[in-house]
Amino acid sequence: MAGSRFLNTVSGAALSLAVAVSGGVVAAVAVPTSAYAAVVSNVVVNGTGQAGSDAIKSKLTIQPGRSFTDADINQSIRNLYSTGYFSDVKISVSGSTLVVNVTENQLINQVVFNGNRKVNDKKLEGVVQLHSLGPYNEAQAQVDMQRIKDAYAQIGRADVEVSIETATVQDNRINVAFVIDEGGRTKTRKINFEGNNTFGDARLASVISTKRSTPLSFLTRKDIYNPDKVRHDETLLREFYNNHGFPDFRLISTDVDYDEEDNSYSITFTMSEGDRYRFGDIGVASTVEGVDIETLKGDIKTRSGKIYDADDIQKTSESIAASVSSQGYPFAQVNPRGDRNFSNDTFSVNYEIDQGVRAYIERIEIVGNTRTRDYVIRREFELAEGDAYNREMIARAKRRLEALGYFSEVNISTQPGSAPDRVVIVVDVTDEPTGAFSIGAGYDAEGDSLVVELSVQERNFLGRGQFIRASAGLGDNDSQIYNFAFTEPFFLGYRVAAGFDLYRAYSASQDYYTYAETAGDIRLTAPLTDELSSTIKYVYQKFEYDGTGDWQNPNNLSPVFQNLINGSPWTVSSVEQAFNFSSVDNYQQPREGVLANLTNTVAGLGGDSHYYSLTGKVRWYQMISDQADIIGSLTARGGLVTPFDSNLNVFDQFTIGGQEIRGFKQNGLGPRTVVQGDALGSQYYTTISAEANFPLPGIPEDVSLRGAAYLDAGSAWGNAVELANTAVEGTDFALRASGGVALIWNSPFGDLRFDYAIPFAKEDFDETQRFRFGIANTF
Known part of the structure; x- marks a missing residue:
């Protein structure tokens, strides 16, 4: 009888635990310190409905014929509550029988969302934990409502209101409806910097990820206020100053003010730069x-x-x-x-x-990735399970993961392993969108025409880390351009990128012929250092020329181009090897560093062309003024092509013009026929450009609109195309030069650039083009 009284006392303690858990708060259980044991001969379950008695008994730690204590009763109650199917659980002992009384939660028949327009049902279903055929739990319902609010905060709607409604249907089932009042879109009205003496506000605004609201912010959503995002901005500011000479930089405070009337935030970063070292x-x-x-x-x-x-x-x-x-x-x-x-x-x-400490990696755990496959993350580690733990190698893996651009946040921590010399590496990542659909504008160099382009791009295809891009462009003169590119960054498990490109272009811009090019390549790129890589590529090209109008008249079209039409189609089979170097701080808007490329090409593996060419480009970026955010750049280009036999084809020579020396048409300078004015391309070229890029006065940095002023100079000369008694001019070196201004817009539709240049050194037969509009290119 003493044992029975003791067990009833424990039941009361367990009941208090049950009430605490059902309210959503876990409290400590006050149980007697005595460790009496008891034995029951059978277990009776009362109140079961949807859950069978056998399922309930399987959650008990108490078995007939075996001794148990108060700890077993407490654990059994915890186990039953952890299923989520019960709102109340009581365990008591009557003689030799263990009595389990349960009250079941209602089962959910259906979960619906009402009032949501900005976040679709599918995304919300992935956010909440309540689901059809699962138990309804009030505590979980409250958690799910907060999760919905968090999802809306991510898209700038922090003032969203969420409530829940339930309706009972047959068989103890209920329908659950989350009622959502989305509210207005929260904006970031102002971003202020105080204490910055070396770097101007515009420069610091380009560093952080939160942007000020503009009329186009609804497309980019960079103006969304998010506390986690602001904390990340604090880290970005610290890293920026630490990487630019200020080891004593301190972020004193970050003040956030909310304007209820305007539903907007103002953020002020107050800092102390310290001395520059x-x-x-x-x-x-x-x-x-x-x-x-x-x-x-x-x-x-x-x-x-x-x-x-x-x-x-x-x-x-x-x-x-x-x-x-x-x-x-x-x-x-x-x-x-x-x-x-x-x-x-x-x-x-x-x-x-x-x-260091002699420790080995027991395992690497990947958490937080909802889209990116585990192996894509693991392959950035040069360490594996069983290897010696090395702190610096872990830091290198973190930098590589951040550089992928797949994650908004990467955190790597360590936990003790199963033995003192074992370490568990925990990699916690947060996936971010990697796909893009854009409407942009480009320039068809061959067709000398503007092309409007639609493109779809995915940098992390199916979470596999693969790159895919497809685009289609249409322009005047019936110009058409199609591109498709695919890259696997870890080919056969090695740090070697493999891929292919497909290309098709057509233009009817010339007076007496149409031009079409179909091309494809396969390529392999291997890193030599963190900044230098080498690419080898096989390229196959097919050129088609079709005469129009009175193309056979030598006064209209030179014998050189008549020969291209008569011999069409033409093919080129070539192998390229290139060295690529990059030390720039940011590819989208470089401010410091060098981009360089050196390419060797050998054509003659079949096809109609047999030549060797060497081309090179180098661009150096340097800040002219940190305070005013003025970026300077110097660019040098050059190339030569020489035939293995007696001559080159027109399409083998270099097409030089407005992309290299602004103010000229593409293929607007260099050798051409005297009578017909047909551009032949050049055997050699060299150019140099100097440019200053600066924010426009009165235009917020967040608009991503900048100006530029530049000087270009260079020449295209030499000809190895068989002329067939055709008079040619422009084969000698002659300097061309121009100066101009540009408007550069990093728009939601792509990086666009508007140039206006005036040539002040040119030849009489050169073709000029003062205004040019196309894709902005950092290299």
């Missing part, structure tokens, strides 16, 4: 016996006299760690030690190599 003495030291320090000096990216850059310190640490690991010290870790010299504002760094 340059790197001083740079050294490497090691406490690990056997490490060859001399071989590590090539890994150093922080140079004395260079502006302090925290990112260069991190990259150097990662590079040294990789080299030390390759020397046979996988556990070594690199600790950069900084020493400020306040008298001359220098920051000395000594990279100290120490023997």
Whole structure:
């Protein structure tokens, strides 16, 4: 009898736990400290309906004939509540019988959403946890309403109101309706910066992800206020200053004001920049016996006299760690030690190599990814399960994941493993949209006409990390351009990008012939360093010329082009090898760094062309004024093509014009026939351009509208096309030059550029074009 009284006391404690859990709050259970044990011979379940008694018994930790304690009763109650099917659970003992009394939650017949227009049902269904045929739980309903509010906050509707309605139907089932009042769209009306003396407001506005509201913000949604996004902006500001010479930068406060009448936010970032430093003495030291320090000096990216850059310190640490690991010290870790010299504002760094903790990676856990496949994330790690844990290699993987552009946030943390020398790596990512549909404008160089283009692009196709782009363009003169591109970034499991391109263009812009090109290529790109890669490509091209009108009249069309029409179609089979270098800080709007390309082409693997060509481009970006956000750039281009036999075809030579020297038509300068004026292209070319890019006064940075002023110069000369007694001019080197201004708009429809240039050095036979409109190109 004493045991029975004890168990009834425990039942009361368990009941108090049941009430606490059903209210959505988990409380500690006050149970007697005595550890009496008891035994029952059978279990009786009362109140079961949809859930059978056997299903309830399976959740109990108490079995007939086995002793149990108060802890078993408490755990059994927890197990039953965890199913979500019960609103009340009581367990008691009557003689030798364990009595389980339950009250079931109602089952959900249907879940619907009312009032939602901006977020569709499918997305909301993925947000809430209540679902058809599942149990209805008031606590879960409250959680789901908050999740719906969070989903609306992501699209700038933080003042959304959500309520819930239920209607009972037959057999203890209910219909659940989430009633949504979407409210108005929340905007970011102002973004202010205080304490910034070195960098202007426009420069800092380009750094953060939150943008000020503009008439086109409904397309980009970059003006949506989100507290998590603002916290990310704080990190971006810190990183920006740390990477531009300010190791003592502090973000003092971030103040957010909400205007109820306007339903908008104003954000003010208050900061202290500190002094700007340059790197001083740079050294490497090691406490690990056997490490060859001399071989590590090539890994150093922080140079004395260079502006302090925290990112260069991190990259150097990662590079040294990789080299030390390759020397046979996988556990070594690199600790950069900084020493400020306040008298001359220098920051000395000594990279100290120490023997790290001997720990191994037990497993790598991927969480948070709702779209991107696990293997796409794992392959960015140069470490795997069982490898030695290396802090710098983990940091390198984080940078690579962030550089993919698939995630809005990447966090990597460690947890203890199953043994003291085991570590669990937890990779927590948040997927972001990677697809794009755009309506833009381009320029058909061959057809010399404007083309309106529709394109669809996906950078993370089916979550596999693959790139796909398809576009179609139509323009005047019946111009047509079609493109399709596909890239697999990890071909056969190696860090080698493989892909192919398909291209089709047609134009009837010429007076006496139409022109069509069909082309395709397959390519492989392998990284040589973090900034340098090499690409090898096989290209097949087919050119078709069709005469129109009185094309056989030599006064209208030169014998050179009549020969192209008579011999059509023409094919070119070639192999290209290219080196590509990039150190720019941002591809969309570079402000610092270098882009360079060197391409070798050999044609003659079949087809009608047999030649070797070499082309190169390099563009250097440098800030002219940090305060005014003025970007300077210098661009140099050049090329030569030489035949393996006696001559080249017209389509083998270079087409130079408005893309390289603005103010001229495409193919508007260089050799051409005297009588007919047919452009032949050139065997050689060289150009140089200087440009200053700046924000327009009075135009918010968030509008993404900038101006530019530039000077272009260069020449296209030489001819290896068989002339057949045709007079030609422009084969000698002659300098062309122009100056102009541009309006550049990073629009929701693509990067558009409007140029107006005036040639001030040209030949009489050159064809000019002062106004040009097309796609903005950083290279």
